[in-house]
Amino acid sequence: MIAMFDSGLGGLSIWRAVSKALPDWPITYLADQAYAPYGSRSRAEITRRTLQAGHFLEQQGAKLLVVACNTATTVAVxxxxxxxxxxxxxxxxxxxxAAAASRNGRIGVLATPATLASDRVRSLIEQHADGVAVLSQPGTGWVERVEAGDLDSAHTRKVVSEALAPLLRERVDHIVLGCTHYPFLEPLIRELAGDGVTLDDPAHAIARRVRSLLADQAAPGRLPRYRFITTSPDACDMAAHLPAMIGAAYPVESHPLEQTPPSQPHRL
Structure with missing residues (x-):
């Protein structure tokens, strides 16, 4: 099976693309909601949780692991x-x-503070954005709004508008969505940013990469098609959000990473 994890529900934006690209492969998704969001945590804590999640999913039988979290990737991959x-x-x-496609040489990068401060982001800018102005902006409060399933309330509109404002003042024509939670706010971002701004989301590129790595392997049989796990003790909360985020309801297991085995699934 394919395994993927994120600090919470944001990696479901990658899940959507991967499940569409490889419809015959079972996927196990782990949301570390007990420690979300990662973006404000220390590098040591992010690394520890990433390794715990990776080892757990490998033990579950994963053939390939997607780190569906920009912060975990930049800090601990x-x-x-x-x-x-x-x-x-x-x-x-x-x-x-985004830098290659920019028409006016001005792009914005929205991400968590930990991602924006990472060596990997600095390297990407140095390698691929020569001659392009890159404006970085934290999506303060965005992860929390997505985790709450609040994608279009007055409060969500306020926090999204506040983060976009500095980028729009600088007339960027591309905005990089540097956190897997952010694509769930894409309709609102598009409304506020206008038609002149392109949003860059890596989900489909990730799906193509996964498909290429598994091209010579047959999808395993006799496994649950899709499995969802949260590290939060309240599995019902994640289960309640799945229909709106991925278009279907599924049982969700609660499993603190320090403990095994997972508990029984919780259904809506």
Missing amino acids: KALRRELAIPIVGVEPAIKP
Whole structure:
């Protein structure tokens, strides 16, 4: 099976693309909601949780792991690749395609503070944005709004508008969605940013990469098609949000990473 994890529900934006690209493959999705959001945590804590999640999913039988979290990828993917024996696909902000496609040489990058401060983002800008002005902006409060399933309230509109305002003042023509939670706010972002701004989301590129890595393998049989796990003790909360986020209801298991095995699924 394919495994993927995120600090919470944001990685479901990657799940949507991967499940569409590989409809015959079972996917296990782990949301570390007990520790969400990662973006304000220390590098040591992010690395520890990433390694715990990776080891757990490898033990569950994963053939490939998608780190469906920009923060975990930028902080801890190297450590994860040293410790796990399976292929790992990370997620990183789509700075390269945004810079290449920019018409006016001005792009924005929206991400968590930890992602924006990472060496990986600095490297991407240095390698792929030569001659392009890159304006970085934290999506303060965005992860929390997505985790709450609040995608269009007055409060959500306020926090999204406040983060977009500096980028729009600088007339960027591309905005990189550098957190997997942010695509769930895409309709609102598009409304506020206007038709002249292109949003860059790496989900489909990630799906193509996963498909290429598994091209010579047959999808395993006799496994649940889709499995969802949260580290929160309240599995019903995640289960309640799945229909709006991925278009279908599924049972959700609650499993603190420090404990095994997972509990019984909770259904709506």
